[in-house]
Amino acid sequence: MKAACRAVTRSGTTLGLAPTMGALHEGHLSLVRASRAQCDVTAVSIFVNPLQFGPSEDFDKYPRTFEQDSILLRDLGVDLLFVPTVAEMYPPRAQTYVDVCDLSGKLDGGSRPGHFRGVATVVCKLFEIVCPDRAYFGQKDAAQVALLRKMVRDLNMDVEIVVCPIVREADGLAMSSRNAYLNAEQRRQALVLSRSLQEVRSAAEAGEADAPKLAEIGRRVIATEPAAKLDYFAVVDPNTLEPVTKAAGGTLVAVAAWVGTTRLIDNILL
Secondary structure: OHHHHHHHHOOOOOEEEEEEOOOOOHHHHHHHHHHHHHOOEEEEEEOOOHHHOOOOOOOOOOOOOHHHHHHHHHHHOOOEEEOOOHHHHOOOOOOOOOOOOOOOOOOHHHHOOOHHHHHHHHHHHHHHHHOOOEEEEEHHHHHHHHHHHHHHHHOOOOOEEEEEOOOEOOOOOEOOHHHHHOOHHHHHHHHHHHHHHHHHHHHHHOOOOEHHHHHHHHHHHHHOOOOEEEEEEEEEOOOOOOEOOEOOOOOEEEEEEEEOOEEEEEEEEO
C-alpha cells in the first residue's frame, strides 16, 4: 500500500483517502464520490479497528461485508483498496498511541473511554501509510471530526480534512452501519434522534439562542420515546466540543442514545 500510494503522490497526482470500517452504506459512498470529484486517485481503507472498541462493545459482531463492499467500491471507480489485518496495523508489543487529550473525553469519549485514542491512533497510522492529500470523513461523526482536525493541526500533518454532510434515509434516520442491528420497531423508535434535532433547529430558527434551553428541548423530545435511553444531548462549539451558553451559526447540536442494545449518534450544525 505504501509503494502504491508513493507512486501516486511522487508523480504529482492528488490522492484522496476515505477511511472506513466497512459495512458500507450511502454515507460512506458519498465520501468516495467527493474524493473522486476532487482528487485524481481515490483510496479507501476497510479496517474494523479493535483499539476503538471497549471490552463490552460490539467489535466481534460489528458487520463485516467485505465482498459486497469491494463490489460497491469497484463500481464507483475506487483506485486503491487497503484491507489490512489487525497484526499488520498493530505489530506485537506495540506501545505507541495518539491521544488528543483535551478532546478524548468529550461527547462520545465520555461514555466510551479509550475510544478516541483508538480513532486517533489508527487514523494517524493510515495517514502515514497512505500520505493522502485529502482525507474524507462524515459529519455524523462530528466529535471524531473535531478530534482529527486538532490532531492534524497539532502534529503538522500535511493532509486536508474534508467533511461531508450526513446522509439520511428518506424518513430522516442518519445512515449508520449499526442501523443493521435494529429490528423494524427499533428502527421506528430510532427516529426520535433526528426528530429531537429538528425540534432544536426549529426553536433556534424561531429565535431561541439560550443553549441550555435548546438542549432541554432536545432532551424532552428524546423522553417521549420510552425505548430510547439518552446518553447525551449537547449544544457545543464544533471545534472544542465545549458547551456554549449562546447558540449561533455553526453551533453543533449532538445527541447519542441507545435503542435496545444499539448506540446511535446524530447531530446538526445550526
